[in-house]
Amino acid sequence: xxxxxxxxxxxxxxxxxxxxxxxxxxxxxxxxxxxxxxxxxxxxxxxxxxxxxxxxxxxxxxxxxxxxxxxxxxxxxxxxxxxxxxxxxxxxxxxxxxxxxxxxxxxxxxxxxxxxxxxxxxxxxxxxxxxxxxxxxxxxxxxxxxxxxxxxxxxxxxxxxxxxxxxxxxxxxxxxxxxxxxxxxxxxxxxxxxxxxxxxxxxxxxxxxxxxxxxxxxxxxxxxxxxxxxxxxxxxxxxxxxxxxxxxxxxxxxxxxxxxxxxxxxxxxxxxxxxxxxxxxxxxxxxxxxxxxxxxxxxxxxxxxxxxxxxxxxxxxxxxxxxxxxxxxxxxxxxxxxxxxxxxxxxxxxxxxxxxxxxxxxxxxxxxxxxxxxxxxxxxxxxxxxxxxxxxxxxxxxxxxxxxxxxxxxxxxxxxxxxxxxxxxxxxxxxxxxxxxxxxxxxxxxxxxxxxxxxxxxxxxxxxxxxxxxxxxxxxxxxxxxxxxxxxxxxxxxxxxxxxxxxxxxxxxxxxxxxxxxxxxxxxxxxxxxxxxxxxxxxxxx
Amino acid sequence: xxxxxxxxxxxxxxxxxxxxxxxxxxxxxxxxxxxxxxxxxxxxxxxxxxxxxxxxxxxxxxxxxxxxxxxxxxxxxxxxxxxxxxxxxxxxxxxxxxxxxxxxxxxxxxxxxxxxxxxxxxxxxxxxxxxxxxxxxxxxxxxxxxxxxxxxxxxxxxxxxxxxxxxxxxxxxxxxxxxxxxxxxxxxxxxxxxxxxxxxxxxxxxxxxxxxxxxxxxxxxxxxxxxxxxxxxxxxxxxxxxxxxxxxxxxxxxxxxxxxxxxxxxxxxxxxxxxxxxxxxxxxxxxxxxxxxxxxxxxxxxxxxxxxxxxxxxxxxxxxxxxxxxxxxxxxxxxxxxxxxxxxxxxxxxx
Ligand SMILES: [Zn+2]
Ligand SMILES: [Zn+2]
Numbered sequence: 001x002x003x004x005x006x007x008x009x010x011x012x013x014x015x016x017x018x019x020x021x022x023x024x025x026x027x028x029x030x031x032x033x034x035x036x037x038x039x040x041x042x043x044x045x046x047x048x049x050x051x052x053x054x055x056x057x058x059x060x061x062x063x064x065x066x067x068x069x070x071x072x073x074x075x076x077x078x079x080x081x082x083x084x085x086x087x088x089x090x091x092x093x094x095x096x097x098x099x100x101x102x103x104x105x106x107x108x109x110x111x112x113x114x115x116x117x118x119x120x121x122x123x124x125x126x127x128x129x130x131x132x133x134x135x136x137x138x139x140x141x142x143x144x145x146x147x148x149x150x151x152x153x154x155x156x157x158x159x160x161x162x163x164x165x166x167x168x169x170x171x172x173x174x175x176x177x178x179x180x181x182x183x184x185x186x187x188x189x190x191x192x193x194x195x196x197x198x199x200x201x202x203x204x205x206x207x208x209x210x211x212x213x214x215x216x217x218x219x220x221x222x223x224x225x226x227x228x229x230x231x232x233x234x235x236x237x238x239x240x241x242x243x244x245x246x247x248x249x250x251x252x253x254x255x256x257x258x259x260x261x262x263x264x265x266x267x268x269x270x271x272x273x274x275x276x277x278x279x280x281x282x283x284x285x286x287x288x289x290x291x292x293x294x295x296x297x298x299x300x301x302x303x304x305x306x307x308x309x310x311x312x313x314x315x316x317x318x319x320x321x322x323x324x325x326x327x328x329x330x331x332x333x334x335x336x337x338x339x340x341x342x343x344x345x346x347x348x349x350x351x352x353x354x355x356x357x358x359x360x361x362x363x364x365x366x367x368x369x370x371x372x373x374x375x376x377x378x379x380x381x382x383x384x385x386x387x388x389x390x391x392x393x394x395x396x397x398x399x400x401x402x403x404x405x406x407x408x409x410x411x412x413x414x415x416x417x418x419x420x421x422x423x424x425x426x427x428x429x430x431x432x433x434x435x436x437x438x439x440x441x442x443x444x445x446x447x448x449x450x451x452x453x454x455x456x457x458x459x460x461x462x463x464x465x466x467x468x469x470x471x472x473x474x475x476x477x478x479x480x481x482x483x484x485x486x487x488x489x490x491x492x493x494x495x496x497x498x499x500x501x502x503x504x505x506x507x508x509x510x511x512x513x514x515x516x517x518x519x520x521x522x523x524x525x526x527x528x529x530x531x532x533x534x535x536x537x538x539x540x541x542x
Numbered sequence: 543x544x545x546x547x548x549x550x551x552x553x554x555x556x557x558x559x560x561x562x563x564x565x566x567x568x569x570x571x572x573x574x575x576x577x578x579x580x581x582x583x584x585x586x587x588x589x590x591x592x593x594x595x596x597x598x599x600x601x602x603x604x605x606x607x608x609x610x611x612x613x614x615x616x617x618x619x620x621x622x623x624x625x626x627x628x629x630x631x632x633x634x635x636x637x638x639x640x641x642x643x644x645x646x647x648x649x650x651x652x653x654x655x656x657x658x659x660x661x662x663x664x665x666x667x668x669x670x671x672x673x674x675x676x677x678x679x680x681x682x683x684x685x686x687x688x689x690x691x692x693x694x695x696x697x698x699x700x701x702x703x704x705x706x707x708x709x710x711x712x713x714x715x716x717x718x719x720x721x722x723x724x725x726x727x728x729x730x731x732x733x734x735x736x737x738x739x740x741x742x743x744x745x746x747x748x749x750x751x752x753x754x755x756x757x758x759x760x761x762x763x764x765x766x767x768x769x770x771x772x773x774x775x776x777x778x779x780x781x782x783x784x785x786x787x788x789x790x791x792x793x794x795x796x797x798x799x800x801x802x803x804x805x806x807x808x809x810x811x812x813x814x815x816x817x818x819x820x821x822x823x824x825x826x827x828x829x830x831x832x833x834x835x836x837x838x839x840x841x842x843x844x845x846x847x848x849x850x851x852x853x854x855x856x857x858x859x860x861x862x863x864x865x866x867x868x869x870x871x872x873x874x875x876x877x878x879x880x881x882x883x884x885x886x887x888x889x890x891x892x893x
Contacts, residue, residue, distance in 0.1 A: 012807055013816050065686065066858060072851045073687045077806055086687035086805065429808050460812060472869055 001126065003031060004039050004100050005133035012144045020146060024154035028181075035100045037176025042137055043151035045254060046175050049107040051115050052138045057084055060120055064089055075422055075480045076429050079143075081135035084123075088131055091124040098122050101176070103134065147252040149201065159184030164200065167253070171195035171245075196237030197245040199253040200272060200318055200326070201396035205386060205403035212404065213360045220391070222330065223355040223363055224315055225375055226384040226405055228288045228499075228514070229278040230295070232256070234312055234349075235319070236267040244268075248277075259297045260310050266348035271340055272319035273312065274394075275352065278381065280311035285381040287502060288514065314341055315352040315386075318394055326394035333394065355385065367406065380541065383499055383515075384408045410497035411539060412519060413438065414530040416448055417492040420470040421481045423455060430463055431470040431482065434518065436494050437509075440533040448486055449509045449533060454496060457517030466492075466521065488528035495520040501539045511536055543648045545676050545841070548627070551866040556654065556678070556845075558645060561624040563592075565643055565654050568870030575616075575629060577656025578640035579604065579719055582871045592616050594631055596639025596754065600719065603746050616641070618667075634658040635669030636823050637720030638751060644672055652676040653837060655845075659822065660829040661693060664727040665720070665756040669833075677839035681847035682824040682872055683802050690802055690826040696819040697728045700776070703796060703817055709773045711792035712817070715781035715799040718744050720823050722778050723751040725800050726758045728821075729776065737762045739772060741779035741788075766791075785814055802826070831855065846871040 007027045014020050024043070028036045041047045061070060061084045070087065077083040098106075106118050119138065123131050136142050152170065153163040161184070169191045173180055182188035231251040238244055246267040248257040257264050263277070279286040279294065286308075293308050294300070317337040318326050325333055334354075341351050353374055357363040363385065366373035370382040384407035392402035415436035423432030433455050437448035458466060469484070469492055476483040485491050497519035504512035511533075550557050555567035563573045570587035577583055577593075579600030584593070586605040590612045591598065601609045616622060616631040618641070623629075626648070631641035636657040643654045653674040660669055683690075704712050716722040722744050729738060737760040740748055745763055752758055764777060773793040783789055784797050802822025803809040810818040825833060830852060834842055842856050842863040849865035856863030 013810060013818065015811075015814060015816075066855075068854050069686050069851055072848070072854075073685050076685055076848070077687055078808060082807055083687060086689070429806055430812075 001098050001100050001103060001122075001130055001134065003027070004035065004042075005126070005130040007039065008133045008136065008142065008144055009129045011146055015145075017150070020150060021154045021157065024146070024151060025157045028155055029158050033178050033181060034176035037178060037181065038100050038104045040151060040155060040177055041175035042142065043146050044148040047104065047107075047137065048140070049138065051110065051112050052107045052119070054080060054139045056116055056119070057081075057135060057138060060084075060116055060123070061087060078422055078429055081139055082132055084135055085128050085132035088123050095121060095125045097125050097130065103137070104175075107138065147254070149199075149253040152253075155180070155184065159186070164198075165190075167198040167200070168194050170198065171247075195245070196239050197235040197247045197272075199233060199235070199247075199249045199255075201253070202231065202233060202251045202274065203316075203392075203394050203396065203403065204251075204398040205388075205405045206398065206400065208387065208404040208406040216360075216387075218357065218359055218363070220389055221387045222334070222390055223357055223366075224352050224386045224388070225355065225370060225378075225382045226386050226407065227276040227278060227285070227313055227352065228381045228383040229276040229285075229291055229313070231274075232277045232312065233272060233274055233318070234263060234267055235272040236270050238270055259294060259300060261300060262305050262310050263312060263348060266312075266344070266346040268346070269340065269344050270319075270321050271317060273314045273337075273340075273349070274316035274318060275312045275314035275349075278311045278313055279308045281307075281309060284377040285311070285313075287380065289512065310348065312349045313352045314349055316394065329391045329393065330388055331390040367408065380500065380502070382408070408499060410499060410515075410519070411501075412495055412497050413536060414522060414525065415451065415494050415496050416486050416527045416530045417469075417484055417494055418448060418450055418486045419481050419483050420466075430467040432463055432467070434466070434494065436496060437486070438531045438533050438536060439528075440509075446488070448527075450507070451509045451511055451533070451536065452496065452498070452513040452516040454494075454516045454518050457497065457519055458521065462521055486527060489526060491527040493522035493525040493527055493530050494518050495522055501536060501541075503540060509533060509536075511540070543650050545650065545652065548647055548650060549645060549652055549654070549678070551868055553869075555868065555870070556866075558627060560647060561627040561629070563624060566656065566871075573624075574610075575643055576601070577634065577643060577654065578637055580637065580657065580717075583656065586610070590614070592622060592629070594618065594639045594641050597641070599750065600639060600747070603750060604719075632670050632672055633667035635660065635663060635666060638666045638723070638754060638756070640666060640720075642669075642672065644674070650675055652678060653839070654678045655680055655833075657682070657824055658833070659825050660833065661690065663724050663823070664731065665723045665751060671833060671836040673838045675839060676841045676843060677834060677837040678843040678845060678866070679830065679834065679852070680824065680871075681830065681844045681849050681852040683822065683826050684830055684844070684848035684852035686827045686851070688802060688805055688826045689828060690805070690820055690822050693724075693728055693821045694732070696800070696821050697725070697732050700798060700817065700819060701729070701732055701734055703798075704774070704776060707794075707796060710794045710796050711769075711772045711775055711777055713777050713779060713784055713789050713792060713795045713797055714819070715784040715797075715801075715813075715815075716744075716778055717801075717823075718780050719747050721800055721821070722780075723748055723756055723758060724823065725778065725819075725821060726761065727756055730757055730759045734776070735759070736775065739764045739775055739777040741777070741783055743780045743783070744778060781813075834861070 010023050065087055074083045110118055152166045156163045156166045172195055179191045183190050233249040236246045246264045248260050248263050250256050279291045317333050317340055320336050355366050367385050371379035375382050387404040389402045415438055418437050419435040420431040421433040435450050435453045437450040439446050440449050473485040474482045496516050498513040498516040500514040502512045554564055554569040556565040563575055564571045565575045566577055566583040567574050572589040574588040575592045579597045584601050586609040588610050591610040592614045595615045598613050621628045621630050628646040630644040634640040634642045634656050645652045651674045653672050657680050658669050716725050726738050739762050769791040796817055797815050798817035798819050799815045800819040800821040804818035804820045842861055844852050844865045845868045853863040853865050
């Protein structure tokens with residue numbers, strides 16, 4: 001457990017991808033089976049423990065600490081595992097430090113009644129780093145900046161093979177992956193059970209920059225809408241025994257199929273689609289907020305499936321039947337895609353339509369008004385355009401010169417900071433979640449009404465200043481939330497950028513912003529000069 | 543005399559009406575008593591300053607000789623009477639010259655801790671607990687998540703990394719006053735004998751510490767042109783410099799930061815620190831509690847830092863406590879703005 005904890009700790013502080021790869025590869029090379037296999041499983045999300053839940057950890061720490069001190073500490077640190085690891089009372093000479101396989105077996109096989117005592121005994125035996133790593137394992141969220149793909153790439157490197165080769169055998173294997181390591185180390189043949197539906201690394205685009213158009217020929221490009229959903233890869237394949245395997249992957253290769261049975265069951269043709277996952281209801285694509293109802297769910301109720309039907313808007317085809325077509329130019333893949341989607345004939349999958357244009361001026365006009373340029377009722381889910389060279393092969397990563405994204409211009413509005421909450425993850429321990437409002441007329445005179453919340457857009461230096469402002473201007477505390485001074489003459493104005501606006505009954509203002517972020521802090525501007533609600537209402541879709 | 547007549551929190555800092563003085567004022571005042579040289583406690587522009595000899599010297603180095611119109615040395619342990627109030631400076635163990643101020647009048651004794659720590663520090667006199675009626679404490683690390691490991695172990699972590707990566711420069715961010723010199727002294731105690739390289743912003747105070755007898759060994763100023771040649775060496779710089787262009791000119795640098803904040807992973811990651819060194823010049827949670835008990839005070843006032851948690855804890859052990867909500871101290875650095883005005887990182891010279 002100590003070596004595993006040391007690895008996670010080092011990874012958590014290491015920002016560079018190559019150094020992360022080296023650390024993981026080093027660990028895998030120098031750690032015996034089965035420890036390294038469980039570590040790899042932890043980093044690829046392959047360890048799920050039925051009975052070990054964050055609630056159990058909270059109960060354990062509640063028995064050992066003052067509730068107020070725990071709440072203040074958690075609020076400060078922003079991460080449950082780390083808070084508990086730091087606050088856990090030291091118990092010297094408790095017992096022997098457990099090994100990783102012992103921990104995995106214990107978490108898998110212990111019942112709900114014996115688990116708390118077992119976990120407490122491990123926490124007593126471990127040091128702070130060990131406790132933190134154990135708790136990360138139990139709560140299931142490592143958050144150390146290592147994707148499944150990165151961990152597999154590191155594993156592939158110890159055998160000197162391409163990461164795709166590991167992807168191909170991956171789904172036929174189980175932790176602790178002893179056959180995989182035997183193969184990587186040349187001690188055994190490639191594992192037999194090859195995966196008929198593996199993940200293939202996705203192709204990414206570059207942001208279009210000023211002046212790029214002068215260098216680009218419109219005739220060489222295809223344009224599509226950029227949809228406000230999540231990028232997925234939907235793969236279907238057949239095992240030698242004839243059974244079908246279907247998988248839905250995120251863009252980093254995490255298997256998210258469990259949350260989307262409605263998509264999996266639509267994938268009845270062998271192949272690999274690249275597309276956008278959306279919620280489509282009443283013939284229109286719904287907002288990202290609606291899609292969020294479906295994300296990160298371990299189980300899905302029939303009611304959710306009916307209320308938030310998932311949909312794939314396909315824009316590329318990587319594999320057609322048995323044939324890998326990634327080498328073909330986009331123009332040809334597009335024809336194959338159209339054919340594939342029509343053969344699939346599923347209401348859950350449709351084509352992302354091309355935007356007709358002859359010149360950059362025409363495309364600019366289309367982007368400014370997607371509704372009349374073909375997006376119709378789906379226009380609200382458009383966040384810009386994609387430009388793809390017709391001759392581009394499908395390449396992993398972000399190759400230069402093929403694909404571009406051209407986002408919609410953000411709208412700007414001056415708001416007044418009203419509430420702040422401490423953030424989580426990288427921003428934890430700073431006040432970094434900001435609720436802001438604009439002015440409106442009320443019977444008692446002008447008042448601020450909250451219109452949104454933003455977590456990013458500022459630099460680390462600005463974050464320190466915002467945090468200081470919050471601490472110095474706190475009016476009230478409501479649990480983790482601080483209300484800060486917000487009057488006509490004193491308070492802080494934030495210039496907020498957002499991508500679009502919708503009516504919402506959930507918000508007091510009747511409005512909901514899409515992708516709000518803080519674009520500038522207006523230390524210079526008094527709150528009375530911030531915008532009024534009418535300025536926002538003008539931007540609502542008719 | 544009621545405590546609230548002897549010391550009251552004001553926007554300028556703690557004020558003592560019967561003596562008409564402020565302690566560590568954050569705005570210019572007529573007469574100031576200053577606990578230590580960190581720039582959030584020791585500011586320029588007061589009419590008269592009473593402080594330890596070292597603190598006065600540090601203020602002169604940082605702000606120039608004219609930092610105040612008149613100055614008076616507080617001898618350690620000696621009583622200075624102002625009006626009807628007796629003041630006494632007692633070591634606080636925080637940085638060189640740092641002191642607690644004992645305020646006594648008509649049998650009521652209040653101790654103002656300033657910033658303090660209890661862990662041994664080879665570069666300054668250790669904290670001495672003073673029995674009192676009211677103890678006014680800082681709470682920079684006043685949360686039970688802050689338990690500092692022994693500084694010696696943290697320095698070993700640094701030296702271990704130097705052995706592991708003998709080609710890489712180890713750049714250690716450390717506050718210019720106190721922390722940098724303490725880290726150097728601890729590195730020497732751990733047996734490291736090579737010269738320690740320092741950023742220009744640390745030079746003046748490091749020289750002062752050496753004159754005062756701190757065992758820092760050989761220190762060398764980093765010249766811009768020789769950075770490429772410092773692979774395998776230890777370089778100390780102010781925290782703001784670790785992310786500067788300045789730091790990137792060293793061979794494959796390992797970024798370290800010596801601060802109590804490094805206990806929280808997000809804080810370290812936020813600053814891009816790869817090697818967090820949990821070394822603090824402030825008392826940790828356990829030491830805050832131990833110190834409060836040792837003073838025997840029945841009432842605790844908390845000046846700055848994580849006051850809520852410490853005040854709550856006092857309640858659980860039957861002590862009366864309140865936060866003073868003094869502003870202008872600490873905030874984000876290890877309870878001091880990182881640099882005094884004349885110590886800013888020199889910008890890269892154009893080629
Ligand atoms: Zn200080
Ligand atoms: Zn301070």
